[in-house]
Amino acid sequence: MKEFLDILRNDHTDFDKGKLTDELKKIDPMLLFKKWYQEAFEKQCVSPNSMTVSTVGVDLMPSSRVVYLKDLLAEGLIFYTNYESEKGKQIGENPQVSALFFWDELSRQIRVQGKIEKAPEFISDEYFASRPRGSQLGAWASKQSEVISDRVSLEKELERVKKQFKNKEVPRPEFWGGYLIRPTYIEFWQGRPNRLHDRICFERNNVESEVWTVSRRNP
Numbered sequence: 425m426k427e428f429l430d431i432l433r434n435d436h437t438d439f440d441k442g443k444l445t446d447e448l449k450k451i452d453p454m455l456l457f458k459k460w461y462q463e464a465f466e467k468q469c470v471s472p473n474s475m476t477v478s479t480v481g482v483d484l485m486p487s488s489r490v491v492y493l494k495d496l497l498a499e500g501l502i503f504y505t506n507y508e509s510e511k512g513k514q515i516g517e518n519p520q521v522s523a524l525f526f527w528d529e530l531s532r533q534i535r536v537q538g539k540i541e542k543a544p545e546f547i548s549d550e551y552f553a554s555r556p557r558g559s560q561l562g563a564w565a566s567k568q569s570e571v572i573s574d575r576v577s578l579e580k581e582l583e584r585v586k587k588q589f590k591n592k593e594v595p596r597p598e599f600w601g602g603y604l605i606r607p608t609y610i611e612f613w614q615g616r617p618n619r620l621h622d623r624i625c626f627e628r629n630n631v632e633s634e635v636w637t638v639s640r641r642n643p
């Protein structure tokens with residue numbers, strides 16, 4: 425037991441897969457995001473579309489979970505979920521969130537902060553319709569984040585939902601759809617030797633502004 429903890433504790437492997445030049449400061453951050461995302465895909469990073477989204481409700485207790493990035497628009501990042509889930513409730517209380525990507529194979533991290541809002545309904549409809557029927561039924565069956573007595577009750581609910589939509593298309597539930605994160609802060613992080621990493625940060629005052637202030641930060 426101690427052995428693996430020690431191995432990990434004593435692992436000081438350097439990051440050395442690239443660097444960030446000041447040239448990057450001239451690029452639109454959403455275009456740079458797309459470039460890095462594409463590179464994460466092409467380098468076959470594990471789960472390149474997994475992002476950790478953190479929300480904070482009125483109790484001020486941050487809560488984080490992994491979701492899949494599904495759409496990348498010029499305006500921001502879209503993921504899909506249950507609007508009545510814990511995250512949905514917290515977003516209702518406070519629309520400020522952060523999102524995080526880590527692509528180990530590239531020694532890269534992207535940190536995003538911004539404002540979140542429900543995606544337009546037609547975007548959610550289109551995405552929901554593209555999902556496998558099993559996942560569509562699952563969205564109806566799961567009262568996401570609510571306590572259930574046991575697994576059997578969830579499976580019973582799935583059976584009920586299956587009967588309800590037998591021989592019919594499964595419509596998108598009103599309580600399920602996309603959220604659009606509009607960034608006000610995007611940080612590109614490239615791991616470098618001796619823990620002296622490169623960080624290029626883009627910030628703007630509000631989501632309408634097209635003026636990004638760019639800085640390099642200490643690692």
Ligand SMILES: Cc1cc2nc3c(=O)[nH]c(=O)nc-3n(C[C@H](O)[C@H](O)[C@H](O)COP(=O)(O)O)c2cc1C
Binds near residue numbers: 487503
């Ligand atoms: C790789 C991965 C991808 C996930 N993708 C989603 C997703 O796209 N949407 C979603 O609602 N939950 C997704 N989940 C489940 C969430 O992490 C989380 O358990 C769920 O959304 C409930 O979170 P909440 O109770 O904080 O609202 C994913 C989990 C993992 C590990």
Ligand SMILES: Cc1ncc(COP(=O)(O)O)c(C=O)c1O
Binds near residue numbers: 555
């Ligand atoms: C609870 C939940 N909802 C939605 C999703 C996204 O699923 P899909 O890629 O089928 O839209 C996931 C993915 O793991 C999930 O766990």
